[in-house]
Amino acid sequence: MLETKSSPHTHTNTSTKADTLADSVISSSAPQEIYDVVVVGAGPIGLATAIGLRKRGIENVLVVDQTRAFREVGQGLDLLPNGLQALKHLDPNAYEEVKKTGLDFLNPKQSNAQKTIEPTQEQPPKTSPQWAYKDLQGQIIQSISLSFDDWFKDYGEGRVSISWYNLQTILRQLLPQDRVKANHRCINVVNEPENGCVRIDCVANTGIEANPYAYWTDGQKQNETQPQNSDVAPQELATKPIRAKLIVAADGINSTVRRLLYTDSQYHNFARPEYSGFAAIFCREVTEVAKELWTKLEEDFFQNSPIVTITNDEISGNSVCINNISMMLFRRPTGELGYIIHLALPLDSLQGKSESSLIDLALQVLEKAGFPDALKQLVRISPPAKMQQRPYYIHHATILDSLQVSNPTDLNTEAYPAKIPPAWSIGRIVLVGDAAHGMPPFMAQGANQGFEDALVVTTLIAKIAEENNWDDPQAIAKAFEKYECLRRPLMAYVQQATLKRSPHSSDKEWQEYAQQVYRRNFDQLIEGLL
DSSP states (O other): OOOOOOSSSOOOOOOOOOTTSOGGGSOOOOOOOEEEEEEEOOSHHHHHHHHHHHHTTOOOEEEEOSOSSOOSOSOEEEEOHHHHHHHHHHOHHHHHHHHHHHHHHHSOOOOHHHHHOOOSSOOOOOOOOEEEEEOTTSOEEEEEEOOHHHHHHHHSSOOEEEEHHHHHHHHHHTSOGGGEEOSOEEEEEEEEGGGTEEEEEEEESSOOOOOTTTSOBOTTHHHHSSOOOTTOOGGGOEEEEEEEEEEEEOOOTTOHHHHHHHTTSTTGGGSSOEEEEEEEEEEEEEOOOOHHHHHHHIIIIITTOSEEEEEOOOOOTTSOOSSOOEEEEEEOTTSOEEEEEEEEOOGGGTTTOOHHHHHHHHHHHHHHHTOOHHHHHHHHTOOGGGEEEEEEEEOOOSOGGGSOOSOGGGOOGGGOSOOSOOOSEETTEEEOTHHHHOOOSTTSOHHHHHHHHHHHHHHHHHHHHHTTOTTOHHHHHHHHHHHHHHHHHHHHHHHHHHHHTOTTSOHHHHHHHHHHHTSOOHHHHHHHHO
């Protein structure tokens, strides 16, 4: 049983025994090395947390992750001024490496062959690439620069685009190799007050459970590619107990640690993420596009931009986009054309869909919303093998009734006797990133807000270390409460903007959002924590 902490949210004692293994499988062992901090989850946020801790002199840190090997998975993401500022404060070296890779992402280096070609006429001056938001007639609603320098000029920090895997790789290589352990799947968390620590029981060499909350799935292939666990007998599992004075759970929106903390408490309905009401249909690449269609897409929508979003922008009286459909067209530097359609729909309308059915569903949605023929034609010629779908989930950061839910039929409020989501920490364990407040990616704030979490948590843990409060439960509780009190109001604001999906509907609304999210003073923020 874990100790509870004093906080604005009342907790009952929570049993954290995993329901996946028998008691006999979880072996007991004598106290071994006790790490100062164990980070669960080797995604960008967990790795950045470990880097920030080591930068602040806390070197006895371990990062564990359930993945068997670090593979090239995940999509691209945008790091915006707030995320980059947080990363710079965590570790300037990490910032510089990420910035360099990100700048190359949208501006790949030319080959030698390309460099030797002489232009036949005077080239027009280069302009900053733009991400245009357009209505169904191709008229610009809002245009956002993709230039690092333009964002730096406006917000005191730039923006870059980078692939998730490249970001993970950069951060992982900034840590000693023995500080990051793959093939460690957390199955139990036990408080050990007699040792002044928390024990995490991990298992290795087991089939990794599919995560339906955080990744794209390829139609019916979802069931075919799931690892099978039936041939792994419980007695063959290798159990690895790991002890730490503090646990930082950065294990994503389908966080195992979060589930263990809340499953057997009054907050059991918050143990797993809730469907947000929104989903995406994605085509990785449309391989054969007729010249006439290419020309139409270029003239009406791209107009030399690498990315453009077309939306019907239907807004209800409470300013929530109920029936808003957006179609993001992108053109990679290597020339491939693809798209992502974001839409509100019931979860069961996606489940069990084949790739061809995803095309049919996308066409029905675009037809009903009145999208132009050129965009529907693009969907019709999409190769089924390139189609994917992804429902978006959320851990609400605020009282549920205060959020304008996009599709109330998808939110079973009767299942929520506790309207206030649980605290982001219990005792020596704290949740960060998507494990605390995961949400759809419409505002590109998942990783950015996660880096902010990492900065605040590492600053507060460094203070615990400096004052030698590792064995003071009250000091630890106070530190994590301070983290939550600082971060939760901003996350509630960002989540609401994300679910509204309409910050570009007016310059005034955009400027207000940008001021709240991008233009904050991080030096002042850190000073307030110390």
